[in-house]
Amino acid sequence: MSFINYSSREINCKIVYYGPGLCGKTTNLQYIYNKTNPEAKGKMISLATETERTLFFDFLPLSLGEIRGFKTRFHLYTVPGQVFYDASRKLILKGVDGVVYCGDSQMERMEANIESLDNLSSNLQEQGYDLNKLPYVVQYNKRDLPNAMPLAELEEALNPMKVPHYEAVAPKGIGVFDTLKAVAKLVLTELRKGG
């Protein structure tokens, strides 16, 4: 749910990175953080365990510039991917404007990918959202690994709605900004429809 402030002329939107544990959601945000000008970003917050697994969420506020005299601010969140943190994932989806589903390209993570996608869909439904109507893109991460599945197979299993998809190697930044731009554009386009 975007928050529009006519007084300070700001648009605030919330984007959530969703996906199975260790798929690279936090790495996406870290790359964006490292490559963004200091004036365009706030502090990146990671609520993580001692072993650097996301416990509650990562948070990165980004300013993308002005559109029709309104400052556009995107708040990027990740969810904890591990199955048993489902209650936390539900909380983070509240008020979401756009979703990035981050899949792990490795063959042995296919079951976890499908489970996470089903979980995304049902958790959104619980909050009154429909994944079919929400600004939504898919990222296939870890494309550089030798056990990465062919893109066509990933698409068939994880992208039945054929939303925009991006191949990524998050630590190197490949596909990271393409994914962010795509979801941000969809969110702003949705805002235009709503306006």
Add this chain to the structure above:
Amino acid sequence: MIQQLVMYEEELQQINRICEVLHRDSNARAVLVIDKNGQAIASAGDVQELDVTSLSSLTAGNVAATGGIASLLAEKEFAGQFLEGEKTNYHISIVGQRVILVVLFDERSSLGLVRLRVRKAGQELTLTIEVMVKKSAAGSGQPSVFSEITDDDIDNLFND
């Protein structure tokens, strides 16, 4: 779909005034009003030293987690929280089921005084938030600038 929240000048002025009165009357260090989704709405007092964006996100996360605990215990919500530090204390309350009112205070104030003042400010804030939610739903009659956004406007945002 969940309703979008829109803030107009009139309500922001009212919220700012409520924050300033609460800040003064409770001898607080700072007052923050935060949307439940983690967006900062208004503030008063000594906020220059604070990272308001991060505080807003973390406070909303905290309130969401506490709300999750409440529902597991079949409680409607835990309306308030008090975080006690050595120097700074952090008082959190939910107002109008929609926004979070935070008071940061130190030894110059007390929990009793803050609670008392928050109760009054909370009532006023609830009324303003109700107006804001109604206006958001109705669109307030003002022409929306967003319907005029073009693909080029959106593309221009991403020109590096």
